[in-house]
Amino acid sequence: MFDSLSQRLNRVVKNLRGQGRITEENMQDTLREVRMALLEADVALPVVREFIEHIRQRAAGEEVFATLTPGQALIRIVRDELTRIMGEANSALDLRTTPPAVVLMAGLQGSGKTTTAAKLARRLKEQDRKSVLLVSADVYRPAAIEQLAVLGREIGVDVFPSHAGEKPTDIAGAALQHARTQFKDVLIVDTAGRLHVDAQMMEEIRALHAAVNPVETLFVVDSMMGQDAVNTARAFNEALPVTGVIVAKTDGDARGGVALSVRQVIGKPIKFLGVGEKTGALEPFFPDRVASRILGMGDVLGLIEDVEKSVDRDKAMEFADKLRKGKGFDLNDLREQMQQMRKMGGVAALVAKLPGMTELPRQAMEQTGDVQMKKMTAIIDSMTPQERRFPDLVKASRKRRIALGSGTEIQDVNRLLRQFDQMQKMMKKMGKKGGIAGLMRNMKRNPPPGMPF
Amino acid sequence: MFGLEKREQDSSSDVPEKKRGLVRSLREGLRRTRESLLGGLTSLIPGGRPIDSATLDTVEECLLVADVGMEATEAIIGRLRERHRQQRIDDGDALYAALREEMVALLAPVARPLVVPADRRAPFVLLMVGVNGAGKTTTIGKLARQFRAQGLSVVLAAGDTFRAAAVEQLRIWGERLDVPVIAQATGADAASVIYDALAAATARGADVLIADTAGRLHTRENLMEELKKIRRVLGKLDPEAPHETMIVLDATTGQNGLAQAEQFRKAVGVSGIALTKMDGTAKGGIVFAIARRLGIPLRYVGVGEQSDDLRVFDAGEFVDALLDRGAGR
Numbered sequence: 215m216f217d218s219l220s221q222r223l224n225r226v227v228k229n230l231r232g233q234g235r236i237t238e239e240n241m242q243d244t245l246r247e248v249r250m251a252l253l254e255a256d257v258a259l260p261v262v263r264e265f266i267e268h269i270r271q272r273a274a275g276e277e278v279f280a281t282l283t284p285g286q287a288l289i290r291i292v293r294d295e296l297t298r299i300m301g302e303a304n305s306a307l308d309l310r311t312t313p314p315a316v317v318l319m320a321g322l323q324g325s326g327k328t329t330t331a332a333k334l335a336r337r338l339k340e341q342d343r344k345s346v347l348l349v350s351a352d353v354y355r356p357a358a359i360e361q362l363a364v365l366g367r368e369i370g371v372d373v374f375p376s377h378a379g380e381k382p383t384d385i386a387g388a389a390l391q392h393a394r395t396q397f398k399d400v401l402i403v404d405t406a407g408r409l410h411v412d413a414q415m416m417e418e419i420r421a422l423h424a425a426v427n428p429v430e431t432l433f434v435v436d437s438m439m440g441q442d443a444v445n446t447a448r449a450f451n452e453a454l455p456v457t458g459v460i461v462a463k464t465d466g467d468a469r470g471g472v473a474l475s476v477r478q479v480i481g482k483p484i485k486f487l488g489v490g491e492k493t494g495a496l497e498p499f500f501p502d503r504v505a506s507r508i509l510g511m512g513d514v515l516g517l518i519e520d521v522e523k524s525v526d527r528d529k530a531m532e533f534a535d536k537l538r539k540g541k542g543f544d545l546n547d548l549r550e551q552m553q554q555m556r557k558m559g560g561v562a563a564l565v566a567k568l569p570g571m572t573e574l575p576r577q578a579m580e581q582t583g584d585v586q587m588k589k590m591t592a593i594i595d596s597m598t599p600q601e602r603r604f605p606d607l608v609k610a611s612r613k614r615r616i617a618l619g620s621g622t623e624i625q626d627v628n629r630l631l632r633q634f635d636q637m638q639k640m641m642k643k644m645g646k647k648g649g650i651a652g653l654m655r656n657m658k659r660n661p662p663p664g665m666p667f
Numbered sequence: 668m669f670g671l672e673k674r675e676q677d678s679s680s681d682v683p684e685k686k687r688g689l690v691r692s693l694r695e696g697l698r699r700t701r702e703s704l705l706g707g708l709t710s711l712i713p714g715g716r717p718i719d720s721a722t723l724d725t726v727e728e729c730l731l732v733a734d735v736g737m738e739a740t741e742a743i744i745g746r747l748r749e750r751h752r753q754q755r756i757d758d759g760d761a762l763y764a765a766l767r768e769e770m771v772a773l774l775a776p777v778a779r780p781l782v783v784p785a786d787r788r789a790p791f792v793l794l795m796v797g798v799n800g801a802g803k804t805t806t807i808g809k810l811a812r813q814f815r816a817q818g819l820s821v822v823l824a825a826g827d828t829f830r831a832a833a834v835e836q837l838r839i840w841g842e843r844l845d846v847p848v849i850a851q852a853t854g855a856d857a858a859s860v861i862y863d864a865l866a867a868a869t870a871r872g873a874d875v876l877i878a879d880t881a882g883r884l885h886t887r888e889n890l891m892e893e894l895k896k897i898r899r900v901l902g903k904l905d906p907e908a909p910h911e912t913m914i915v916l917d918a919t920t921g922q923n924g925l926a927q928a929e930q931f932r933k934a935v936g937v938s939g940i941a942l943t944k945m946d947g948t949a950k951g952g953i954v955f956a957i958a959r960r961l962g963i964p965l966r967y968v969g970v971g972e973q974s975d976d977l978r979v980f981d982a983g984e985f986v987d988a989l990l991d992r993g994a995g996r
Contacts, residue, residue: 436917439921441733
């Protein structure tokens with residue numbers, strides 16, 4: 215998400231960086247560019263207007279013109295404003311109540327409520343050590359109840375059985391009773407998708423809300439939605455005391471305007487982002503980090519968290535140890551590193567969080583990164599343990615065998631060996647020249663050719 | 668050109684009666700919130716008053732709010748400005764007329780209804796694709812009912828083997844409509860399910876096979892590869908299959924819709940669009956951007972939850988519904 219907005223804003227920002235002076239005139243141009251970028255990113259028109267107005271005012275004040283680097287100052291203002299409209303700080307779920315705490319999911323058809331309900335259940339269970347009960351009150355869409363039941367089994371969370379013939383309020387009431395007697399911490403109620411203009415259905419969800427009295431009423435919205443997103447959000451917020459928003463399907467190339475607009479329009483915080491199809495793909499929303507990411511400043515904090523979450527600490531220590539001793543970096547280690555990388559969502563996911571990387575075209579990133587990494591892993595997998603430890607063994611006939619075994623070409627095998635050789639040299643240097651810092655300095659001067667990342 | 672399209676459409680199975688209905692449902696949907704696309708303009712441009720550049724700016728914003736997108740909006744507004752300069756638009760009514768004309772001109776070339784040819788020997792294969800939650804399975808249900816009503820025999824293929832209970836959802840549709848559903852378990856290879864389904868449909872001498880697929884974001888390369896495989900495998904049984912690859916597009920989608928259409932077309936050669944969920948307050952303006960950039964035929968518009976709420980797309984009626992000026996011209 216945000217890639218294309220990010221690219222456009224970066225172009226604007228880049229133009230500014232070079233400018234020693236900001237005149238009334240190029241300010242005007244810049245703001246027009248920013249306005250276009252936001253509109254193309256599906257940010258709601260009223261929000262765009264206000265955004266531009268704020269920037270104009272702050273920029274016109276002493277803030278920009280008085281500084282030595284007005285371009286930088288303006289970028290800071292844009293960043294601040296982006297953060298502000300998205301709600302300053304992360305807002306977590308607030309489940310403080312006499313258990314069971316009830317969470318009600320609401321949204322349009324196809325926004326991603328059921329999947330999100332399962333993701334949330336998994337997160338509460340695994341990270342917050344809560345005992346969770348799921349229930350589906352969607353008696354309309356064929357097999358919606360079955361869908362939640364399957365997801366519940368998958369993540370090991372109990373699902374209260376319901377049937378299409380029952381009344382949603384009855385289902386929710388019975389589930390709440392069950393959650394009480396079973397001493398569940400949290401009950402998540404999934405509901406049918408409904409149009410905000412469907413009076414009858416909106417009445418139903420109001421009744422549902424009254425029946426279970428949730429501490430969190432979460433509005434689930436598709437990140438690909440256009441200008442109508444704010445109308446929908448407003449209508450749901452008026453019908454229900456919405457406490458937070460979850461933006462789903464942000465793993466595509468959606469422009470992310472919803473994320474920028476919804477907080478401003480209904481005044482409720484975005485709590486999570488859905489970032490993939492798997493049940494683990496739910497991330498807390500940090501406005502400041504997202505703002506930095508949009509402006510190509512990277513989300514280093516998020517990157518660190520990703521790494522901590524998925525890297526095997528012991529293996530990493532072992533590897534670091536190996537490096538420090540300056541020996542024994544072999545193909546097994548390379549393979550291990552690549553696997554860790556894949557666990558974190560691949561090169562593309564990591565690179566997206568690095569500063570200045572948003573300008574890389576998506577296609578190029580995918581090609582250099584994940585595809586090639588997969589190929590390299592396949593090649594290493596086709597080697598014998600002996601070959602992995604002593605790559606020098608691999609000569610012509612072995613190369614042929616490895617290429618055949620991994621479904622690649624001999625050239626690919628050669629490339630891997632060459633790259634590995636260079637890496638090994640680098641590792642040795644690192645051992646000598648003051649560790650990572652030295653290596654980074656070195657890389658800046660002449661980046662290693664053909665590194666996959 | 669527009670007239671020509673119109674004639675073509677009339678000669679097809681489409682009846683004028685139905686089109687009237689489309690306007691009505693679309694307008695009803697839009698009126699529910701009293702927020703038609705240019706609703707705000709009525710107060711801004713009272714009939715006879717002369718218009719200026721600021722009025723055109725307002726029109727521009729209205730188009731942007733309808734998700735028409737920068738490129739298509741600029742094209743439309745550019746033409747209006749041109750006409751304004753040439754003194755051919757001098758009051759609000761003329762502006763409406765000109766705007767309508769420009770908008771219809773963008774959509775008319777893509778308003779080409781889906782026709783299942785009568786003289787076919789093998790089943791007509793309809794492959795449905797789209798992102799998650801666009802409404803593929805529901806649209807399939809509606810299409811199946813319509814084909815049945817036209818006296819065609821239908822077979823459904825449960826090609827969404829990924830999402831939990833998707834197979835079940837299609838099966839329920841099959842039961843409701845009394846249409847056979849060819850399915851395997853969740854997790855099965857989608858291409859093989861659909862291949863089997865085509866074999867079964869051929870054996871039964873069915874007229875139409877509608878293949879469901881799992882919703883996928885168009886940026887997921889491996890999933891797009893899976894779609895390509897489905898196409899390849901279908902081609903083994905019938906080199907011409909699928910005869911229609913239809914992308915299901917949620918009308919609430921913003922500018923991302925263009926990327927969706929573009930990527931799906933690149934991967935599997937989309938030949939038609941079904942625009943769903945037009946019964947909310949969304950305007951579906953993204954179809955203008957898609958029509959302008961890609962020119963993919965627009966087949967259907969979904970305006971409600973009932974199965975006959977899937978209407979054949981008509982450019983004039985669609986624009987009228989957006990402008991809320993009715994068909995009485």
